[in-house]
Amino acid sequence: MDLSSIIMLMQTAMAQAAEQLPEATSAITGDDIRLAGAMLGAGMCMGFGAIGPGIGQGFAAGKACEAIGRSPENAGLLTRTMLMGQAVSETTGIYSLVVAFLILFVLS
Amino acid sequence: MDLDPHIIELIGRYLGAGVALGFGGIGAAVGMGLAAGNADEGIMRQPETQSQMVRTMLIGQAVGGSPSIFALVIGLMILFVPSASLSGTETTMVAGLIAAGIAIGLGCFGSGLGCGWPAAAGCSGVARNPRHASRITQAMIIGQAVAQSPSIFAAVIALVLLFVNFAPGAAEWAIVGIAIGAGIAMGAGGLGPGLGSGVTAGGAISGLSLWPQTYGTTVRTMLIGQAVAQTPAIFGLLIAFIMMFAMQDIGDGIIGFARAVAAGVAVGFGGIGPGIGSGIAAERGCSASAARPRIEALVLRTMLIGQAVSQSTAIYSLIIALIILYVL
Numbered sequence: 001m002d003l004s005s006i007i008m009l010m011q012t013a014m015a016q017a018a019e020q021l022p023e024a025t026s027a028i029t030g031d032d033i034r035l036a037g038a039m040l041g042a043g044m045c046m047g048f049g050a051i052g053p054g055i056g057q058g059f060a061a062g063k064a065c066e067a068i069g070r071s072p073e074n075a076g077l078l079t080r081t082m083l084m085g086q087a088v089s090e091t092t093g094i095y096s097l098v099v100a101f102l103i104l105f106v107l108s
Numbered sequence: 109m110d111l112d113p114h115i116i117e118l119i120g121r122y123l124g125a126g127v128a129l130g131f132g133g134i135g136a137a138v139g140m141g142l143a144a145g146n147a148d149e150g151i152m153r154q155p156e157t158q159s160q161m162v163r164t165m166l167i168g169q170a171v172g173g174s175p176s177i178f179a180l181v182i183g184l185m186i187l188f189v190p191s192a193s194l195s196g197t198e199t200t201m202v203a204g205l206i207a208a209g210i211a212i213g214l215g216c217f218g219s220g221l222g223c224g225w226p227a228a229a230g231c232s233g234v235a236r237n238p239r240h241a242s243r244i245t246q247a248m249i250i251g252q253a254v255a256q257s258p259s260i261f262a263a264v265i266a267l268v269l270l271f272v273n274f275a276p277g278a279a280e281w282a283i284v285g286i287a288i289g290a291g292i293a294m295g296a297g298g299l300g301p302g303l304g305s306g307v308t309a310g311g312a313i314s315g316l317s318l319w320p321q322t323y324g325t326t327v328r329t330m331l332i333g334q335a336v337a338q339t340p341a342i343f344g345l346l347i348a349f350i351m352m353f354a355m356q357d358i359g360d361g362i363i364g365f366a367r368a369v370a371a372g373v374a375v376g377f378g379g380i381g382p383g384i385g386s387g388i389a390a391e392r393g394c395s396a397s398a399a400r401p402r403i404e405a406l407v408l409r410t411m412l413i414g415q416a417v418s419q420s421t422a423i424y425s426l427i428i429a430l431i432i433l434y435v436l
Contacts, residue, residue: 028362036366039432043370046428047296047377050421054300058385061414062392068410069396072403079410086417093421100374100428104436 038108042100049096056089113198117191120202124186124209128266131213132179132220135302139224140169146228150235157238164234164245168227171252175216175223175259175302182212182266195273196283203284207291208266214295215262215302218383222255222306229310233317240320247316247327251309254334258298258341265294265348274352282364286355289372290348293429296376297344304337304387311391315398325401326394329408333390336415340379340422347375347429355433367436371429378425385418 064082068075147165151158186205194201230248234241268274275286312330316323351358351368358364393411397404 032362035436036362039366039370039436040373041370042428043372043374043432044377046425047374050378050425051381053421054381054383054385054418055388056381056385057414057418057420058304058382058388061385061389061411061418064414065389065393065396065407065411068407069392069399069403072400072406075406075410079413082410082414083417086414090417090420093424096421097424097428104428104431108436 035108038103042103045103046096046100049099050093053089053091053093057086060085060089116202117198117205120205121187124205124207125183127206127209128179128183128186128213132183132216133176135217135220135222136173136176136224137220139172139221139227139306142224143168143172143227143231146231146235150231154235154238157235157241160238160241161231161234164230164241164248165227167245168224168230168248168252171249171256172220172223172227175220175256178259178263179212179216182208182263182270185270189270193271195271197280199280200283200287203287204269207287208269210288210291211262211269211295212259212266214292215265215298216259218299218302219256219259219262219306220302222302222304222309222387223252225303225306226251226255226309226313229313229317233313237317237320240317243320243323244313244317247313247323247330248309250327251306251312251330251334254331254338255302255306255309257305257338258302261341261345262294262298265290265345268352272352275355275358278355278358279360279364281361282358282368285365285368286351286358289368289370290351291372292369292376293344293348293351293372294341294376296373297347297379298341300380300383301338301341301387302383304383304385304390305334307384307387308333308337308390308394312394312398315395319398319401322398322401325404326398329394329397329404329411330390332408333386333393333411333415336412336419337383337386337390339386339419340383343375343422343426344379347371347426347433350433358433367432371432374425374432375429378428379422382419382422386415389414389418 067078147161226248233244275283312326396407
């Protein structure tokens with residue numbers, strides 16, 4: 001079988017597929033795919049984005065508890081430092097939230 | 109390519125059981141190994157505590173092994189329950205089989221590892237303080253029981269996915285999405301809380317072995333910390349039940365599928381970090397309140413503030429999941 005006949009076979013197969021395609025997938029439009037992709041993207045964005053801040057803030061809180069156990073008289077200072085550290089650790093979580101909102105409400 | 113429906117069903121059964129046992133076995137195996145390692149170390153240091161140590165180790169391993177037994181039972185159900193007694197049509201039944209495997213596999217991974225943590229801490233504690241072995245063992249069992257609850261939630265969701273006709277009236281592909289989404293929401297959502305509550309219990313038991321007279325204070329702090337660490341698992345359970353039984357119209361075809369899977373991924377994976385993080389915070393809180401019970405209130409306050417901040421990303425995930433389900 002030479003090259004031209006293979007190309008011809010492929011062309012007929014593609015033409016047949018193109019004829020069948022609209023019937024098989026007529027229910028799905030481009031907007032549907034776009035919305036579905038937006039929802040999946042936002043879900044993954046927030047879901048995976050929440051892992052890091054959660055663990056990081058827990059570390060900070062744990063160390064603060066440990067330190068307060070050792071020197072309770074500095075509790076105010078330690079709690080303040082803990083909250084400041086956690087706020088910085090929170091930023092990536094907020095980035096995820098903002099990007100998820102952007103995907104859901106601005107881009108979709 | 110047309111596949112025989114029977115072959116598709118078999119693929120679903122093999123995949124579901126493989127995920128269930130593959131992931132469900134990891135946590136418990138590592139946890140029991142940790143316990144055995146610490147018991148060996150303890151016997152090496154204090155050979156006269158051998159009989160007490162073996163008892164504590166075996167109790168800890170027996171309780172810590174139960175998540176893997178849940179996974180085994182559900183895995184055998186996925187493999188062998190006749191298709192006539194499973195719910196759904198041919199397609200949705202296969203989705204239910206795979207989703208049940210995801211739910212129980214990931215859910216038991218976290219709980220299994222989480223139950224091993226207190227068992228390991230208990231063995232070290234008995235070596236350190238053999239006179240108070242019974243008290244240490246008691247606290248270990250309480251901590252393990254709480255760490256186990258995500259695996260029980262996961263077993264409930266897996267059984268619902270297998271046997272209950274959920275989401276009546278939804279389109280076929282939407283039901284497939286709901287099954288996969290509910291499986292991820294509960295499975296991944298239970299992973300962090302299971303591990304986190306176990307880490308908390310480990311910290312409490314280590315503290316208790318140094319200061320056994322503070323039993324009441326330490327166990328109280330441990331239970332409060334574990335309860336907060338469990339919240340992401342409850343969010344996962346909530347979203348799974350909402351998708352299966354409370355959604356009026358989740359959408360047709362690809363929209364319904366994507367909506368359910370996206371909500372499940374958001375709330376499921378979003379719960380891993382907060383669950384582990386709150387557990388670490390409570391671990392240190394337990395050690396501190398065991399060492400100095402007089403400042404328990406101060407430690408508890410700091411611990412709860414820290415845990416609340418650590419939970420914030422789980423709440424963001426819940427909000428995004430609810431927006432995906434109800435607003436869009």
